[in-house]
Amino acid sequence: MAALPVPSFGDYLRHLRAHSPASEAKGGRLSRTEVAAGAFLSVGYVIKLEQGTAENPSPEAVERLAETLGVSAVQRRHLHDLALYRPSQQAAADRAAGTPITPVMEEAADNLLPQLCGYIDDLWNVLYCNDEYARMFRHITKAGNVLRWFFEVPESRSIMVEWDSEARLTVAWFRALMVRRAGDARFGELLEELSRNPEFTRMWLDRDIFMGRHSPYMLLRDLDQGRDVRLLAQVYAWPDPTQAVQMFLGIRTERRP
Numbered sequence: 001m002a003a004l005p006v007p008s009f010g011d012y013l014r015h016l017r018a019h020s021p022a023s024e025a026k027g028g029r030l031s032r033t034e035v036a037a038g039a040f041l042s043v044g045y046v047i048k049l050e051q052g053t054a055e056n057p058s059p060e061a062v063e064r065l066a067e068t069l070g071v072s073a074v075q076r077r078h079l080h081d082l083a084l085y086r087p088s089q090q091a092a093a094d095r096a097a098g099t100p101i102t103p104v105m106e107e108a109a110d111n112l113l114p115q116l117c118g119y120i121d122d123l124w125n126v127l128y129c130n131d132e133y134a135r136m137f138r139h140i141t142k143a144g145n146v147l148r149w150f151f152e153v154p155e156s157r158s159i160m161v162e163w164d165s166e167a168r169l170t171v172a173w174f175r176a177l178m179v180r181r182a183g184d185a186r187f188g189e190l191l192e193e194l195s196r197n198p199e200f201t202r203m204w205l206d207r208d209i210f211m212g213r214h215s216p217y218m219l220l221r222d223l224d225q226g227r228d229v230r231l232l233a234q235v236y237a238w239p240d241p242t243q244a245v246q247m248f249l250g251i252r253t254e255r256r257p
């Protein structure tokens with residue numbers, strides 16, 4: 001069992017009662033009575049939802065809760081995902097091998113030099129990257145995973161100029177994808193591993209949810225050349241829906257005055 005709590009509908013609902021646009025507008029935590037009244041639900045049912053003892057809420061109930069809490073589109077989707085989420089009990093070792101990267105995909109990444117290009121799966125495993133990606137993100141291929149790189153490779157703090165916001169984004173994205181990939185037990189195993197890091201734990205317990213980058217630009221420190229680099233950072237889902245692969249492309253741009 002993971003040292004940190006896996007995502008659940010009840011836990012996230014409790015979180016949103018204290019950290020949502022509706023609660024912020026009120027200046028404090030919304031009561032269960034206020035949430036129940038706004039969503040046309042009984043207080044007892046809201047209590048059961050938070051305690052995890054109620055049946056899965058209907059999509060209509062989730063929509064009314066989302067409206068009452070005033071959440072963003074990504075948070076709304078996460079609530080719907082959580083309503084259906086049941087963590088896998090299957091051991092990760094029993095699963096098939098990860099998504100293969102074809103020679104054509106490797107060639108495409110390599111031909112994009114000197115720009116940075118890499119293929120990442122939903123667990124933030126680095127499946128393949130070109131030489132410039134590996135050089136700039138020093139030790140990324142040894143770590144094998146973007147989250148491990150952030151929290152286990154000391155140089156990541158020197159390389160990522162905005163380390164805290166970039167790490168927080170990656171943790172929040174991982175949380176959202178964990179719920180969408182309920183059948184993949186590797187998420188729980190990676191969560192257990194990362195839970196030993198206090199900074200990862202702090203960000204995980206903030207329960208942020210993001211899908212996509214907070215900014216189109218990423219600031220890196222080139223440790224070999226001793227200068228900062230501004231990238232136009234783009235993430236693309238691979239067109240084959242059977243492959244849970246994203247392509248990261250970092251294009252150098254000039255700093256604006």
